[in-house]
Amino acid sequence: MKENTQEHKSDKLHTISEFRREAGIPLVLARRLIIWGEVKTIKVLDGTLRVTETEVLRAKELLKNPFKKAHLYLKALGPGLITGASDDDPSGIGTYSSVGAQFGLAILWTAFWLLPIMIAVQEVCARIGIVTNRGLAGVLQKHYRRNIVMGAVVLLIVANVANIGADIGAMAASLKMLVGINFYLAAIFFAVVIVVVEIFVRYHVYVKFLKWLTISVFAYVVTGIIIKPDWIDIARHTFIPHIQLNETFIFALVAIFGTSITPYLFFWQASEEVEENKMLQKNIRDGNVSQDDKMVTDGMRGRIFRMRTDVYSGMILANIVFFFIVLTTAQVLFKNGITNIGSAEGAALALRPLAGNYAYLLFAVGIIGTGLLAIPVLAGSGAYALAEVMKWREGLELKFSRAKGFYLVIAFSVIIGLALNFFHINPIAALYYAAYLNGIIALPLLIVIMVIGNDEKIMGEETHPGWVKFFGWLAVTFMAAAVLTTLILLIK
Numbered sequence: 001m002k003e004n005t006q007e008h009k010s011d012k013l014h015t016i017s018e019f020r021r022e023a024g025i026p027l028v029l030a031r032r033l034i035i036w037g038e039v040k041t042i043k044v045l046d047g048t049l050r051v052t053e054t055e056v057l058r059a060k061e062l063l064k065n066p067f068k069k070a071h072l073y074l075k076a077l078g079p080g081l082i083t084g085a086s087d088d089d090p091s092g093i094g095t096y097s098s099v100g101a102q103f104g105l106a107i108l109w110t111a112f113w114l115l116p117i118m119i120a121v122q123e124v125c126a127r128i129g130i131v132t133n134r135g136l137a138g139v140l141q142k143h144y145r146r147n148i149v150m151g152a153v154v155l156l157i158v159a160n161v162a163n164i165g166a167d168i169g170a171m172a173a174s175l176k177m178l179v180g181i182n183f184y185l186a187a188i189f190f191a192v193v194i195v196v197v198e199i200f201v202r203y204h205v206y207v208k209f210l211k212w213l214t215i216s217v218f219a220y221v222v223t224g225i226i227i228k229p230d231w232i233d234i235a236r237h238t239f240i241p242h243i244q245l246n247e248t249f250i251f252a253l254v255a256i257f258g259t260s261i262t263p264y265l266f267f268w269q270a271s272e273e274v275e276e277n278k279m280l281q282k283n284i285r286d287g288n289v290s291q292d293d294k295m296v297t298d299g300m301r302g303r304i305f306r307m308r309t310d311v312y313s314g315m316i317l318a319n320i321v322f323f324f325i326v327l328t329t330a331q332v333l334f335k336n337g338i339t340n341i342g343s344a345e346g347a348a349l350a351l352r353p354l355a356g357n358y359a360y361l362l363f364a365v366g367i368i369g370t371g372l373l374a375i376p377v378l379a380g381s382g383a384y385a386l387a388e389v390m391k392w393r394e395g396l397e398l399k400f401s402r403a404k405g406f407y408l409v410i411a412f413s414v415i416i417g418l419a420l421n422f423f424h425i426n427p428i429a430a431l432y433y434a435a436y437l438n439g440i441i442a443l444p445l446l447i448v449i450m451v452i453g454n455d456e457k458i459m460g461e462e463t464h465p466g467w468v469k470f471f472g473w474l475a476v477t478f479m480a481a482a483v484l485t486t487l488i489l490l491i492k
Contacts, residue, residue, distance in 0.1 A: 013042070013050035022056050023063060026309045029073050033059060038072075089374030090170035090367045091163045093220075094341075095259045096322055099252045100329030101341040105237035107249075108330065110256050111323035112238050117478070118261055118315045120471035121446065124453045124464065125266045126307045129273030131462045135394075136270040137385035139452060146389065153389055155441055156263050157382040157413065163264075164378050164417030171371040172421070174364040184422065190371065191418040198376045199400055199407045219366030224324035226362075229331045238323075247489040254482045258439025260322065261475065264381040266445060271384035273307065275395060304462065328363075375414065383409035443479045450476065 014022060019039070020030035033039040034049070039059050041049040051059075063069045099107050125136060132139050140149045172186035243249070333341065380396065383406050387394035392405040400407050450472045454463045464472065 012053040013044065014053070014056060015048070015050060016041075019051040019056055019059070023059050025063065025069070026073070029309075031306065033072070038062065089163065089167050089378070090174075090371045091166040092259045092322075092374075093325055093367060093370065094166070094170065095255055096325040097329045097333075097341050099256060100326035101333040102339050103244075103249065103252065104330040104334035105233065105327075106242045106244070107252060107256070108234070108237045108323065108326050109239065109241045110253065111319050111326060113241060114257070114260055115315065115319045116467075116471045117475045118319065119312055120468045121261055121449075121475055122265065122269055122311045122315055123308065123468055124449050124472055125269040126273050126311055127304065127459070127462060127464075128449065128453055129270035130277070130304060130307060131459050133274055133277060134270075135274055135384045135388050136267045136449070138388040139270070139458070140448065141389055143452065143458070144448070150389055152441075152445065153382070153385045156267065156385055157409075159438055159441065160264050160378045160382045161413050161417050162420070164375055164413055165420030166417075167371045167375050167378070168414075168418050169421045171368050174367040177364055178361070187418055187421050190375075191414050194372065194375050194379075195411050195414050198379065198396070198410055202397055218321075219362040219369070220321050220324045220328065223362045223366075224328045227328060227331055229327060234327060245485075247486060250482055250486045250489060254439040254479070254486060257479055257482065258437065258442060260318070261442055261446075262438050263442050263445055264378055266442075266449065267385045268377050268381040269311075271381070271394075275397060278395065278397060375417075376410075379410040379413040382413055383407070439479060440483055443476065443483065446472070446476050446479065 016030055016034070020026070023030065025033075030039075034041055034051075039051060039055050041051055041055075044050050063072070128134075128136060128139055134142075137149060137153055140152070168187050168190055171190050172183050175181055175186040175190075176183050243253075329341065333339070384394055386392075386409050387403070387406040390405065393403040394406040395403060398406070450464070450469075452458055453472075454469065456463055
């Protein structure tokens with residue numbers, strides 16, 4: 001990767017940060033371009049790496065193609081992108097569709113105002129995983145009673161299984177709408193594919209598959225553009241909060257919160273940061289990362305810098321999709337008097353006569369793509385949490401024979417979720433309430449991770465930055481107020 005310094009005495013040298021600014025790219029992509037060998041560096045007398053002006057110009061030329069730039073940027077991202085995209089799973093799509101149809105644009109502001117809260121919460125979880133090199137359940141167990149942690153994990157797995165059942169049902173129903181296949185055959189097909197791939201494909205290969213599936217969420221952005229909304233009206237409802245002090249509206253707010261800032265994302269984010277570190281250390285041991293590359297990739301600060309770009313990208317993507325789903329259903333369904341949508345595929349069917357076949361097709365295909373992305377995350381987050389509490393071997397990079405308990409939790413989670421669709425238990429009908437319960441479960445977990453993330457004994461110098469503290473505790477305050485308000489309104 002390095003070249004002789006003598007050859008570049010007359011060539012202006014840039015630090016990696018300067019190179020990033022000159023090229024107009026995020027730091028995570030600048031670092032990855034160096035690691036991949038796309039950009040060469042030299043080592044100067046103080047031992048740091050520099051990029052020559054010639055290499056900067058060459059990188060700019062490489063990045064002129066927007067598709068190439070987007071490809072490289074996506075390739076540079078990791079767990080944060082997958083976490084964000086999986087937040088918009090079919091059950092989430094069903095919740096967003098339901099509130100969009102029920103309240104129209106009056107609920108659209110939540111997408112904009114929740115964004116900094118979502119980013120702060122996921123940064124806390126990722127930071128805990130990076131600093132402690134443990135999953136969230138492992139950290140919780142070290143500082144809290146085992147029975148309390150086990151209770152939280154059991155609630156997590158129960159909620160995840162219900163979501164998996166809803167997601168498989170939505171995917172099967174969407175495939176049936178598109179090609180006429182039998183619903184139950186489609187459900188079995190999706191369940192088998194997901195279990196086989198998650199268990200028998202190693203993490204470093206599997207994670208690439210998950211990253212490319214994130215493209216499926218853009219179906220909802222395209223759908224929102226196709227229906228040609230009134231963008232001035234949209235802007236007004238986006239930035240100005242509108243709150244109705246009634247039980248139905250407050251319930252919807254908690255459901256949105258429980259769908260957007262959901263407990264399974266907390267556990268998945270922390271565990272995948274640990275997986276990323278395992279991959280890095282393995283590459284270093286195998287000689288796939290040179291000592292010079294370690295200067296770019298290694299170290300706590302370097303990992304946190306990369307994590308931030310990753311987490312921000314994932315959460316922004318999640319909120320853009322959330323925004324466009326509410327926008328689409330509000331403009332097409334609410335305005336036409338269709339205010340009761342019970343599922344994601346129900347929203348797709350309702351769109352067809354009002355917004356055309358393209359909008360319907362994109363909405364339905366998006367359900368399948370996001371389900372394939374989200375179900376492995378749902379099953380995996382529960383498996384990581386239970387494995388840490390039970391002190392089993394865990395990790396998607398391990399073979400089945402070395403982590404049987406971990407992989408069996410994944411398999412059973414998917415199988416039980418599949419079974420819900422056969423026993424006439426309609427998980428989608430209860431989805432709205434599951435999202436509300438997720439919001440309630442998230443509240444104590446949020447308090448705990450905010451406390452852990454600010455504990456110097458655990459986090460050392462990497463405690464919460466000021467803005468993370470503000471938005472993290474704001475999330476706790478907002479959730480507590482919303483839950484308390486619904487209880488008061490129910491009593492009345």
